[in-house]
Amino acid sequence: MSIRFEGVEKSYPVYAKPQDRLLEWLTGRQRHRVHVALSGIDFSVQAGETFGLIGENGAGKSTLLKIAAGTIRPTLGQVEREGRVAALLELGAGFHPEESGYDNIRFMAALHGLEGAAMDAFHQRATVFSELTVETLERPVKTYSSGMFMRLAFAAATAIDPDVLIVDEALSVGDLHFQKKSLNRILALRERGATVLFCSHNLYQVRSLCQRAAWIHGGRIEAIGNTEDVVTAYEAHERRRYVSLRAEPGNEKDSSASDGALSQRAATVNLVKILGLTLETGDGINPAQVDTFQDVTVALELEAYGESAFHVLFSIVRPDKDNVFGTSTQFRPGGHAIVGAGTHRIRVRFPRLALLSGEYLWSVYVLDDSGIQVLDMAELIQPFTVLNMKHREFGVTWLEHEWLLVE
Numbered sequence: 001m002s003i004r005f006e007g008v009e010k011s012y013p014v015y016a017k018p019q020d021r022l023l024e025w026l027t028g029r030q031r032h033r034v035h036v037a038l039s040g041i042d043f044s045v046q047a048g049e050t051f052g053l054i055g056e057n058g059a060g061k062s063t064l065l066k067i068a069a070g071t072i073r074p075t076l077g078q079v080e081r082e083g084r085v086a087a088l089l090e091l092g093a094g095f096h097p098e099e100s101g102y103d104n105i106r107f108m109a110a111l112h113g114l115e116g117a118a119m120d121a122f123h124q125r126a127t128v129f130s131e132l133t134v135e136t137l138e139r140p141v142k143t144y145s146s147g148m149f150m151r152l153a154f155a156a157a158t159a160i161d162p163d164v165l166i167v168d169e170a171l172s173v174g175d176l177h178f179q180k181k182s183l184n185r186i187l188a189l190r191e192r193g194a195t196v197l198f199c200s201h202n203l204y205q206v207r208s209l210c211q212r213a214a215w216i217h218g219g220r221i222e223a224i225g226n227t228e229d230v231v232t233a234y235e236a237h238e239r240r241r242y243v244s245l246r247a248e249p250g251n252e253k254d255s256s257a258s259d260g261a262l263s264q265r266a267a268t269v270n271l272v273k274i275l276g277l278t279l280e281t282g283d284g285i286n287p288a289q290v291d292t293f294q295d296v297t298v299a300l301e302l303e304a305y306g307e308s309a310f311h312v313l314f315s316i317v318r319p320d321k322d323n324v325f326g327t328s329t330q331f332r333p334g335g336h337a338i339v340g341a342g343t344h345r346i347r348v349r350f351p352r353l354a355l356l357s358g359e360y361l362w363s364v365y366v367l368d369d370s371g372i373q374v375l376d377m378a379e380l381i382q383p384f385t386v387l388n389m390k391h392r393e394f395g396v397t398w399l400e401h402e403w404l405l406v407e
């Protein structure tokens, strides 16, 4: 066991007006209602396990993570933790803005009770990982850009070399380079046997990372167990929710007020799901092997649960995640977004797929109509091998070229 929740419940007093808190104190009469954010939480996360928490907005996932991390106390019940715990929750929340990066790192190490050589090792790991310069680390952190601040916060949070890592969708920190580095750090800690408890709205991520998961609904555990079973049950619930949202009277397009209400509620979960990607060649569907310059068509299927417009971006990637070629519905002539609830199919033909020998995969992203917010994604799916039998050139892709002179 690494983390055990026993009969955990968390309630918050909710005041209709800020002054009610003072009036309650002065008059001694209750002026708040009690909001139960979590109740009846009983489960354990085993050592070395990666455990996912899923659920709608406001379900109680972050509250549960904060209780697991010890940053808030449960109203009832208890939590047991084993080993060194690092929480990637409100990153940098404990930093002192007036102090330098170096001093804040030392402060974090001291909070973990580290001294002497252990403190030095912590300091070294945090500064190296942050990739911040000496000049920056000597400055007060209040002068940092938000990216610099997040780098330092992530570096300091993970420098403890934790046995237990608690992550609240913090897989995206800073710029792309640092995001990749942070994710790799989390994956490396996991490889080394750290227990990971994390919540995410990205079900693809939960499926690919977690052995077990729990679906939190209205502060209670709705389902717990094998990730696939839990995620599938949650997806089915989400679909039912959309069907009923769409069927509710007043949700029709021409009603602007209810449109607003619908979009507000609909925005709380993914509006579009990637159902699948298939590769078609003259040799059949999803061939394990493709020849260089073969005629290949990629077919994508998606399900939209709302009327919001969206774009689909997909790329051919190498196993190390480097993109070889990516394109998007936004880059088409006209670049119109896709609109309409229901199933959508996209087919893109590559008449001469100019990839050279190697292993390749696909990554697919559904983005909102601005092309910024990710609604769903499926990374590193449908692997295929390219064999360059007829040509002697090497590398990733065959580039158009002419030999102009050979003397």
Ligand SMILES: Nc1ncnc2c1ncn2[C@@H]1O[C@H](COP(=O)(O)OP(=O)(O)OP(=O)(O)O)[C@@H](O)[C@H]1O
Binding pocket: 012, 013, 014, 035, 036, 037, 055, 056, 057, 058, 059, 060, 061, 062, 063, 064
């Ligand atoms: N300090 C607080 N005071 C009162 N209510 C709170 C407080 N913190 C959280 N809540 C309430 O507790 C419930 C659970 O919130 P929580 O942040 O844990 O949900 P969540 O599942 O993490 O949501 P999201 O996916 O949106 O992050 C919500 O109804 C929220 O409004």
